[in-house]
Amino acid sequence: MNALYRAFQKLIKEELRKEMPERWRPAFHVAPPVGWLNDPNGLCQKDGIYHAFFQMAPFEPQGGLKFWGHSVSQDLIHWEFKGVPMLPDQPYDCHGAYSGSALVEGDQMSLFYTGNVKNLGDYNYVTNGRESNTILAVSKDGEKIESKKLLMTNADYPDDMTCHVRDPKVWKEGGRYYMVQGARTKEDKGVVLVFSSEDKYHWNYIHRLESEEKFGFMWECPDLYELDGQTILCISPQGVEQDGYWYANKYQTVTSVIHGDFRTDGVPEGFRELDGGFDFYAPQTFMTEDGRRILIGWMGMADVEDEYTNRTTEDGWQNVLTLARELSLKDGIVCQNPVRELSSWWNEEVSFEGQYTGNTDICYELNLKNTEKKWEVLIAGGLKLSWSPEEYVFRMEFTDGKLGCGRGLRAREIKACKDIRIVVDASCVEVFMNGGKDVFSTRFYPEKDQYTVKASGEGLTGSYRYRV
Structure with a gap:
C-alpha cells in the first residue's frame, strides 16, 4: 500500500459521503x-x-x-x-x-x-x-x-x-x-x-x-x-x-x-x-x-x-x-x-385489450401481444415507440427534446414486431422484440408528474407489470 x-482512498471516501438526489436513480x-x-x-x-x-x-x-x-x-x-x-x-x-x-x-x-x-x-x-x-x-x-x-x-x-x-x-x-x-x-x-x-x-x-x-x-x-x-x-x-x-x-x-x-x-x-x-x-x-x-x-x-x-x-x-x-x-x-429473475421482482399485473393508460409508476414492464397491425406506445408524453405494417419500420423517437436531452430518432426496418417487452426503470428504457433479436436501449429524464404510459393498437393485447 x-x-x-x-x-x-481518502478522497474517494470524502466523495462517497456526499448525499446525492435520488431522482432518476434506477432500482435494478x-x-x-x-x-x-x-x-x-x-x-x-x-x-x-x-x-x-x-x-x-x-x-x-x-x-x-x-x-x-x-x-x-x-x-x-x-x-x-x-x-x-x-x-x-x-x-x-x-x-x-x-x-x-x-x-x-x-x-x-x-x-x-x-x-x-x-x-x-x-x-x-x-x-x-x-x-x-x-x-x-x-x-x-x-x-x-x-x-x-x-x-x-x-x-x-x-x-x-x-x-x-x-x-x-x-x-x-x-x-x-x-x-x-x-x-x-x-x-x-x-x-x-x-x-x-x-x-x-x-x-x-x-x-x-x-x-x-x-x-x-x-x-x-x-x-x-x-x-x-x-x-x-x-x-x-x-x-x-x-x-x-x-x-x-x-x-x-x-x-x-x-x-x-x-x-x-x-x-x-x-x-x-x-x-x-x-x-x-x-x-x-x-x-x-x-x-x-x-x-x-x-x-x-x-x-x-x-x-x-x-x-x-x-x-x-x-x-x-x-x-x-x-x-x-x-x-x-x-x-x-x-434475466428471468426480473419476472419475480414485479408483484402486480394488469391485463388489457386494445389500449392501456397508466401513470405514477417509475418502474414497470409493458408486454405487448397481437402486434401484427399498427401500434404505438407513448412513454412520459414524449418518447414514442411505434411500428406499422405499411413501412415495416420500428421507431424509437423523442418528440420532447427535454425528455431525451437531445436524443432524436433511432429506427430499424423490421418485418414483424412480436412478443414485445418494454422495461422502464426510472430513467432507463429497454425494448426487447422478436425473442430478443431486436433490442433498443435509451436513457430518458421525466419530471415527477411525467411518469405516464399509453399503449394503443388495433387488436392489441398485453399486460402491465409493476411493483408495490
Whole structure:
C-alpha cells in the first residue's frame, strides 16, 4: 500500500459521503453513487454472488481518471455498491485503470485490465507516447486488491500495432488460458489479438481476428464465447459509418459468428449490431454457475456531448449499466432477453385489450401481444415507440427534446414486431422484440408528474407489470 493509494482512498471516501438526489436513480440497474460510470468490467459469479466491476471516475460526473467501481448482487436485480477497489496507483497504470475482465478460480479472482500511461511530450498518442500495459490484479472478494503484476507492455504486441491495444478478456479452456484484446493497427484497421498462456502470467500472441474489409479503425472491448455450439465474437468498433438505419450511433457494438478455430484460422463473417438504441456500448458477458451466458453493457455513449446529454450530471453522477440479459442464438443472431429473475421482482399485473393508460409508476414492464397491425406506445408524453405494417419500420423517437436531452430518432426496418417487452426503470428504457433479436436501449429524464404510459393498437393485447 503506497502513499498514492492512501491518498486516493481518502478522497474517494470524502466523495462517497456526499448525499446525492435520488431522482432518476434506477432500482435494478447498476449506477455509481457519485461521479461517472462507463464500461462494465470483471463480470463474474463467485460463491453464488454476482460481481459487476465498472469503469468509474469518482471525482467528476463528466468523466476523468478511471478507477474500477464494484457492485454485488445475489439475483442480478438488487445491486449493492461496495466501493472502489481498483486504483490507478502504480507507474504502469497511473493515467487510468482501464477496462478488463475477471477469472474466478477457487477462492481467488484474477482481474485482468489495461493500465493506461500517457507520457509527457510532443506525441500523437496513437503511434507513440502511450503505454497500453496488460496487468493482473488479484483479489479474494473484489473489495480489496491484494497484488498487481505487469504482464505485457507495447513491446509484447505485434509490430504492426499502434499504441492502442486494450481491454483484455480472459478465460480458461482445455487446460489453457486465452486472452483477447482490442487493437488498432498502424494501417488504422480494427482487429482482435488472441493470446494463450499455460499459467496466466506468461502470454504468447497466437492469432488475430479481423474482417476481410476494414470495419472501423479500432475494435474495443472484445469478447469471445461459445453460444449454442457456435463461437461468437463481440466487439465495439470505432469509425464505422452509418448505413441506412444501422450504425447510427457515434460508436457501435456488433457480434459475429467465427468460422474456423479462433486460435489458428478463425475469421468473423458478417457483423450485426447488438442494440439499435441511443445508449449501448462495451458489453461484457460471463457464465453463471447455473450455465447461463449473461450480458451487461454500458447504457451510455462516449463523445456525444454535442448531440445529447444526461441530466443526472446536475445531481453529481452519470450513466448506468444495462439490465442483465440472458443470451441465446437463433438463426445465427445473438438474442438478448431480460434475466428471468426480473419476472419475480414485479408483484402486480394488469391485463388489457386494445389500449392501456397508466401513470405514477417509475418502474414497470409493458408486454405487448397481437402486434401484427399498427401500434404505438407513448412513454412520459414524449418518447414514442411505434411500428406499422405499411413501412415495416420500428421507431424509437423523442418528440420532447427535454425528455431525451437531445436524443432524436433511432429506427430499424423490421418485418414483424412480436412478443414485445418494454422495461422502464426510472430513467432507463429497454425494448426487447422478436425473442430478443431486436433490442433498443435509451436513457430518458421525466419530471415527477411525467411518469405516464399509453399503449394503443388495433387488436392489441398485453399486460402491465409493476411493483408495490
